[in-house]
Amino acid sequence: GAGVSQTPSNKVTEKGKYVELRCDPISGHTALYWYRQSLGQGPEFLIYFQGTGAADDSGLPNDRFFAVRPEGSVSTLKIQRTERGDSAVYLCASSLGQGSPYEQYFGPGTRLTVT
Amino acid sequence: AQSVTQLDSHVSVSEGTPVLLRCNYSSSYSPSLFWYVQHPNKGLQLLLKYTSAATLVKGINGFEAEFKKSETSFHLTKPSAHMSDAAEYFCVVSPRGGSYIPTFGRGTSLIVHP
Numbered sequence: 521g522a523g524v525s526q527t528p529s530n531k532v533t534e535k536g537k538y539v540e541l542r543c544d545p546i547s548g549h550t551a552l553y554w555y556r557q558s559l560g561q562g563p564e565f566l567i568y569f570q571g572t573g574a575a576d577d578s579g580l581p582n583d584r585f586f587a588v589r590p591e592g593s594v595s596t597l598k599i600q601r602t603e604r605g606d607s608a609v610y611l612c613a614s615s616l617g618q619g620s621p622y623e624q625y626f627g628p629g630t631r632l633t634v635t
Numbered sequence: 636a637q638s639v640t641q642l643d644s645h646v647s648v649s650e651g652t653p654v655l656l657r658c659n660y661s662s663s664y665s666p667s668l669f670w671y672v673q674h675p676n677k678g679l680q681l682l683l684k685y686t687s688a689a690t691l692v693k694g695i696n697g698f699e700a701e702f703k704k705s706e707t708s709f710h711l712t713k714p715s716a717h718m719s720d721a722a723e724y725f726c727v728v729s730p731r732g733g734s735y736i737p738t739f740g741r742g743t744s745l746i747v748h749p
Contacts (some may be wrong), residue, residue: 562739
């Protein structure tokens with residue numbers, strides 16, 4: 521079956537611009553996670569949804585970052601006034617339920633470059 | 636609070652020799668532990684997980700890991716490395732209660748020489 525998909529695969533934007541990153545989870549998965557992975561680091565948690573609501577957004581670095589999941593399926597991560605430090609690979613994962621022992625299935629990521 | 640320490644940033648082995656990737660964790664809750672593999676330009680894939688049953692966990696591609704509570708370790712092993720095992724490996728700790736937020740280690744790059 522179809523896995524987690526993320527679009528675009530690459531995004532280059534100028535400093536100060538607004539970007540949206542999209543995640544399509546596996547059908548039927550209620551939990552959805554966003555992570556940010558910088559070069560040479562492990563993924564860093566940003567936010568997760570259980571259904572439509574953000575169950576925990578404690579990983580969002582500041583108020584320029586926002587994410588939505590209005591119908592409990594597709595999610596969009598939004599970054600306002602981008603900065604060069606936002607450059608990273610943004611990963612999305614989905615799972616059947618929240619937390620362990622549910623396995624998270626990861627998408628291929630969106631590589632964001634802010635120039 | 637929880638944290639993960641992957642003790643080696645790079646591990647280099649010859650094909651056919653054993654693999655050992657080390658992971659130590661700390662967690663306020665009784666944790667679940669995972670190993671993920673990330674091949675270049677591919678998504679993260681689950682290798683194996685420990686939730687609360689047997690402490691020796693077998694995963695895909697011949698990998699296994701042993702949960703040792705007294706040592707707070709969850710080292711990943713494989714008896715014989717294959718060229719296709721070359722990748723980045725991440726140890727992950729996740730609480731079974733509370734926040735459910737997983738914490739990833741920094742990763743260990745496994746290099747396999749012919």
